[in-house]
Amino acid sequence: MTSRRNFLKGTLAGGAAAAAVSVSVSGPACARDNNPQPEGALGLLYDATLCVGCKACVAACKEVNGNPAEFSTPEQLWDTPLDTTAKTFNVIKMFRSGTMETKDDPDNGYAFMKTSCLHCNDPSCVSACPVSAMTKDPVTGIVGYDADACIGCRYCVAACPFGIPKYDYSSATGKIGKCELCRHRLPEGKYAACAEVCPTGATLYGKVSDLKAEAERRLSLKPGTKTVFQRGQLGGKDQSYENVVGHYVQHVYGEKEVGGTQVIKLSAVPFEKVGHKPLPERSASSKSETLQHTLYGGLVMPLAVLGVMTYFAKRNVKPDDDEL
């Protein structure tokens, strides 16, 4: 039976739903932009043309983070991780092509590439984390992780466009492992261990603004000429030395990708070939947050859904009284 009262109730719920839809449609007009980089953002400049593949950074990373060796060979002698894992935050990977004769040659050459957290300006992992276990430091911009807050949902693992956060499935309690730019060493006056041990300055630590200027300087130099390269920390103790300018691809990876990252990279082999696919300049989190915050702003969408559900529920309910 359809009473007038029920009809009016249904109309009211439908109206609420329609209002919610209209709000959500007008939402994207006030979409949020990519989060800007903090003023004093710290990061790394990885120059693949300088990398000699010594893996000192991999060893140092394991040491300062207290991570065990991981094996991918049957004999289990050396630390041979194939990718970043919950216990390997930094890996040097190799691009191989044809006869692998010359370094940094896309054809018949080889090249190294560092794989570790890029510390995005607008990180998806932080955006996806429901409990703020992943955080972006407002001063240094370091994307940190708090195991105590983590509920193990692994949204960050799925959200990261670079596949960096990894879940430790071997642990009973479980936790995420990723590079935190040695933030635990900063209070001691130390900096990222990978940059500290790098013998050629292929991994250079410093303020992102300085690193960007250095990257631009390198790109502007003539390949094959010699120039002075810094090692360790840019603006720190002088460990500079002379080396040959690489045949760079004219692109600073991480300058604009997903709203920019604090770890930027230079390479002589096209970035697509060394596992760094082109990514949009707009961060995924700005898109998803715009959508989600519009839908859930003022509980509009839940109310609308509730209204619609109520309407259909009311419409389909046959009061027991009618049967009698």
Next chain:
Amino acid sequence: MQEQKLQSLEIHEHVIEAAKRLEMGRREFLQFCTAMAATLGLPAGAEAAVAEAVAVKKRPSVIWLHFQECTGCTESMLRAEHPTIEKLILDVISLDYHETLFAAAGHQIEAAKQAAMKANKGQYLLVVEGAIPTKDGGIYCKVGGKTAIDIVKECATDAAAIIAIGSCASWGGMPSTDPNPTGAVGVNKIIDKPVVTIPGCPPNPYNFLSTVVHFLTFGQLPPVDELGRPKFAYSRLVHENCERRAHFDAGRFAMEFGDEGHRKGYCLYKLGCKGPETYANCPTILFGDAGAGTWPVACGHPCIGCTEQGVGFQKPIHQTAKVMTYAPPASFPRIVEEQGKGASLGAAAVLAAVAGAAAGAGAMVAKNLGLSHAAEEAEKAKQSSEQKPAEKV
């Protein structure tokens, strides 16, 4: 058995005689021969052949020429101790011409050279020490009125084999450093015959001696690489066998001379060590014969790459080396590493069987549940029908 063969040689009259000649104990002599065979990387049993060759065979005539050099190679040879090299140079080989070691001088020594070349035509070993100047007709180095070019060409014509000792003779060395005012080059740029090069500044005397002993034992020079360097000595980078290599791999570097890392024996790469781009056996047989654990890197100084053309005397000593270790590369994960495997056929079959059994069991349980419920209902209906008539009654 090989050991027995060598032991039986100990009482061999030739060995006794050779040991006496070299002023060594018999056992010491055999140890020397074994060490030579080991340096050459020869298989077990070869030490007996070496011992026999050194003891019995006719000493090869050696003509040793000096050009643009510092005589460091000769000096280093003279300071070898196991056994004293002058004994070997005079007794294992027949040194017929050597400007530093000869008492004779002037026309007398030139005549001796001519005589030796004539007497051992096609059989003598020619050893060249020092680079050869080519600019302005080669006038920057003359001995007895002849230019170095002419002397080398003359002596090389009838030589059985030619050995270039030291970096200068091998590829030009120090005299060829920019701007190279004399146009200094190595021996192999002057003559067409194959030249065995023993680069180093100075080279380890045992690398030279092993080459000579190889020639003595087998009648030919040891296998060489494309630069003419004996493979037994120059096929590996200094970096590969370096005692400080573990520190390189772990990222522990001496940052400056005398700092904590330097005192702890850390890697010298950041101080400009050229080990990663220099082919030589210094880490294994050490440098010269200066004593245990003694070679530049062990002493705390970076390798200067003295054996390597384009590195030694060319690159600044503290300039960082180009690491050659990973060419061709090995043991790195690929950019995209396939991890994990799909289910194998057996595993899939077992899983399917388990799932099938579970589904079947579930279906049967569900069916029986329905049956029992129906039975219960029937039971209830029966009871109630039994009770109702009773009530009526």
